[in-house]
Amino acid sequence: MSLSELTRIPTETAAMTTTPLLDVRGLSIALPPGADRPLAVDNLTFTLNPDEILCVVGESGSGKSMTAHAMMGLLPAPHVRVAGGSLLFKGKDVLTMPEAEQRSLRGGRIAMVFQEPMTALNPLMRVGRQIGESLREHTDLPAPARRARVVELLAQVGLPNPAELAEAYPFRLSGGQRQRVMIAMALACQPDILIADEPTTALDVTTQKQILDLIRSIQAERHMGMMFITHDFGVVAExxxxxxVMRHGKLVEYGPASDVLNRPQHPYTRQLIASVPHYIEHRDDHTKAGAPLLVADKVRKVFHVGGGLFKASKEVVAGDDLSLTIHPGETVGLVGESGSGKSTLGRSIVGLIKPDSGRILFQGTDLLALDRKGFRPYRRAVQMVFQDPYASLNPRHRVGDIVAQGPVAFGEDRGKALARARELLAMVGLDGSAADRYPHEFSGGQRQRIGIARALAMEPKLLVADEPVSALDVSVQGQVLELLDDIRKRLNLAMLFITHDLRVAAQVCDTIAVMRRGRIVELGTAREVFTNPRDAYTRSLLDAIPGKSWHIPEDLQAKMGSGVAGAH
Amino acid sequence: MMKSEFWRAFARNKGAVLGLVILAAIVFLAAFASFLFPNDPWDMATAPFQPPLSEDALLGSDMLGRDIAAGIAHGARVSLLIGLTSTAAALAIGVTLGALAGFHGGRVDDAIMRFTELFQTIPNFVLAVVLVAIFTPSLTTIVLAIAIVSWPPLARLARAEFLSLRTREFVQAAITTGQSNTTIILRQILPNSLSPIIVSASLMVATAILLESSLSFLGLGDPNAMSWGYMIGAARTVIRQAWWMSVFPGLAIVLTVLALNLVGEGLNDALNPKLARSRG
Structure with a gap:
């Protein structure tokens, strides 16, 4: 960005007049030759003041994490290195400091919280000792004082029974608790700067809210400067x-939160904000016409985990008393946190899982009563779009083959099926040559389009979409949702849309079923569920949506069904 | 994976290239054995106990006047033939059983794995000796015996690959699009599980050659086929007087096994690039 643009940034508080805690000037980070671009971070300039939360927003590959890693000395040297610029911490350049001084800074004055609490903790060390490590490294507290401090820290991050918890191993803690331990560890030496790299992305929405609340209160209490890296504008608003805002390693917009959120200037920021999924107020209720296409009736599935020759297995009820109906042309959303059993129901409907009891009626025929051969014709009618665009396509097959394989398995002529595959690929917004290429040549969003084409090749009546956009970047997410909506309307498809994200469900679904611990706790039209939730859990889910008090600027609100979006 | 990419990754490992060169030389020797040494290696070619570099025998002769060099060239045939065919047979048994166990899981898996463990509990070499001794030594029985003792690790490997690939979404997509189990096993899963199987198969060729040599050393080789193991076994009584009789066939075994191991490692680097990078 040019200097003239930089000077446009309005000064927000008196904090600007004091020396910034962190002053990043013209930072460039070089990628190894042969990477998709020469610089991961290109001439980046920003400051972080004391008592301030700076959100660095960007999609994958924008260089936002690289910036944080450069600060913590975590760049994978010698392949990736700082190519220019300076990182001033209280006026001293971190990059030119002697190694020992850098080390005492990191973990001491600058601390970091990572995205994956599962992998960031050493699984073989009690959590108390892990927190104590950095105290031993950076302070000269005696052992008993360290132990007391650890318990105090665990209490501060809102963990119950801190003294007992300090003796626990990480595997005994939930994801949210682990992230709290990570935060306690980062706070151990009372850092001036806390860097949080997507600390809530791996968490469920209600846990995310608790962690965000915790981070905000701790920051305010200690007047720390905080650099919070995220891809989610909802979290930013929070x-x-x-x-x-970063894109392809460059800073594209920089300013006070209220300006960026409500009056975004740069087209990219505007695009990102427009892609934030949200409930569309003026959406019409779906009119249920005719007989239901699919009825799930009291479906129950219990998984047996563990156990062996001489040991009884443990029972996990993944689904109990699950009933819902889907009418032709209707989109039903199945919303729940991880482990709520939403995928179990979806997989039961496509026949990947055999439920223990209950009925799944497709146009009046009970699919569960059919044997393998009897079920086969129904495979065509019910198709699935999978979550992970990287795992759902066979890396050794050409895209055209991947799409045509289903019809060929049902006896269609191979040449015809391939020709049809090309048509379908065009329909989902990919160009004709796509059929001859391999999956690894496509981006995540494009692969998800291929997955959709594969499902459509079977000419299904019902599409089960299992978290089809959760692995995608926000702007791509919007395009794929739009494509699904468009196809559904054009082909009058019914859809079961499984998601953990209420905002996504709000945008695409007519009817929403909220699941918790294997049960459907609320079932109603999207309008009812969003404006007048009856169940307490639904209310807590709605309440946990990040940035709910922020309204996307009017001119950027999405209008679904405006035609097929271009491929990205 | 693109072919040129594969070669570049393979060539980055200098040892692997060296291994490939040695292996090519041995294959050449085996292929042209009857051209280079047209006489039967069992026939007397010169006087017994000729040291290396003598007139009729480059690498010397043994106690019956047979040419050591001719024996090594013709032995290379037997070693390579047995190494390759027994590995192919072991692959056929191991991958089939492993694939079935991994794909079906549950009781099928239990049954196949218990059967596999049965073989793993018996020491390899002892079982091979017993099998060859029962079925009278010949090339076929030796190949079968080696295959029978070497398939279990391949079965376990194939099973592990199938177990993890079976839950991948592209396999589930194949199920939901109505593809048959055979299609899914052969077209969807098998091509994706081949890399580690190829690598361990290349190492298994080396093991098979060693097994064959050991069997021949004990006198359990095919009596009509000249073999490195037999040459060492026959010469062991005169090793103090005539070192060349056992050292040259021994060197041949060492070089072949070493070359196969180097090539196997290179294949591993090229086919499992993620592992290779984390090591280097």
């Missing part, structure tokens, strides 16, 4: 004081 906690940011200032926002820096």
């Amino acid at each position: 906690i940011a004081h200032r926002v820096a």
Whole structure:
């Protein structure tokens, strides 16, 4: 960005007049030759003040994490290295400091919280000792004092029974608790700067809310400077004081949160904000016409885990008393947190899982009563779109073959099936040559389009979409949702849309079923569920949506069904 | 994976290239054995106990006047033939059983794995000796015996690959699009599980050659086929007087096994690039 643009940034608080805690000037990070671009971070300039939360927003590959890693000395040297610029911490350049001084800074004055609490903790060390490590490294507290401090820290991050918990191993804690331990560890030496790299992305929405609340209160209490890296504008609206938007390693917009969120200037920021999924107020209720296409009636599935020759297995009820109906042309959303059993129901309907009891009626025929041969014709009618665009396509087959394989298995002529595959690929917004290429040549969003084409090749009546956009970047997410909506309307498809994200469900679904611990706790039209939730759990889910008090600027609100979006 | 990419990754490992060169030389020797040494290696070619570099025998002769060099060239045939065919047979048994166990899981898996363990509990070499001794030594029985003792690790490997690939979404997509189990096993899963199987198969060729040599050393080789193991076994009584009789066939075994191991490692680097990078 040019200097003239930089000077446009309005000064927000008196904090600007004091020396910034962190002053990043013209930072460039070089990627190894042969990477998709020469610089991961290109001439980046921003400041972080004391008592401020700066949100760095960007999609995957924008260089936002690289910036944080450069600060913590975590760049994978020698392949990736700082190519220019400076990182001033209280006026001293971190990059030119002697190694020992850098080390005492990191973990001491600058601390970091990572995205994956599962892998960031050493699984073989009690959590108390892990927190104590950095105290031993950076302070000269005696052992008993360290232990007391650890318990105090665990209490501060809101963990119950801190003294007992300090003796626990990480595997005994839930994801949210682990992230709290990570935060306690980062806070151990009372850092001036806390860097949080997508700390809530791996968490369920209600846990995310608790962690965000915790981070915000701790930051306010200690007047720390905080650099919060995220891809989610909802989270930004929740906690940011200032926002820096990055794209392809460059800073594209930088300013106070209220300006960036409500009056975004740069087209990319506007596009990102427009892609934030949200409930569309004026959506019409779906009119249920005719007989239901699919009825799930009291479906129950119990998984047996563990156990062996001489040991009884443990029972996990993944689904109990699950009943719902889907009418032709209707989109039913199945919403729930991880482990709620939403995928179990979806997989039961496509026949990947055999439920223990209950009925799944497709146009009046009970699919569960059919044997393998009897079920086969129904395979065509019910198709699935999978979650992970990287795992759902066979890396050794050409895209055209992947799409045509289903019809060929049902006895269609191979040449015809391939020709049809090309048509379908065009329909989902990919160009004709796509059929001859291999999956690894496509981006995540494009692969998801291929997955959709594969499902459509079977000419299904019902599409089960299992978290089809959760692995995608926000802007791509919007395009794929739009494509699904468009196809559904054009082909009058019914859809079961499984998601953990209420915002996504709000945008695409007519009817929403909320699941918790294997049960459907609320079932109603999207309008009812969003404006007048009856169940307490639904209310807590709605309440946990990040940035709910922020309204996307009017001119950027999405209008679904405006035609097939271009491929990305 | 693109072919040129594969070669570049393979060539980055200098040892693997060296291994490939040695292996090519041995294959050449085996292929042209009857051209280079037209006489039967069992026939007397010169006086007994000729040291290396003598007139009629480059690498010397043994106690019956047979040419050591001719024996090594013709032995290379037997070693390579047995190494390759027994590995192919072991692959056929191991991968089939492993694939079935991994794909079906549950009781099928239990049954096949218990059967596999049965073989793993018996020491390899002892079982091979017993099998060859029962079925009278010949090339076929030796190949079968080696295959029968070497398939269990391949079965376990194939099973592990199938177990993890079976839950991958592209396999589930194949199920929901109505593809048959055979299609899914052969077209969807098998091509994706081949890399580690190829690598361990290349190492298994080396093991098979060693097994064959050991059997021949004990006198359980095919009596009509000249073999490195037999040459060492026959010469062991005169090793103090005539070192060349056992050292040259021994060197041949060492070089072949070493070359196969180097090539196997290179294949591993090229086919499992993620593992290779984390090591280097």
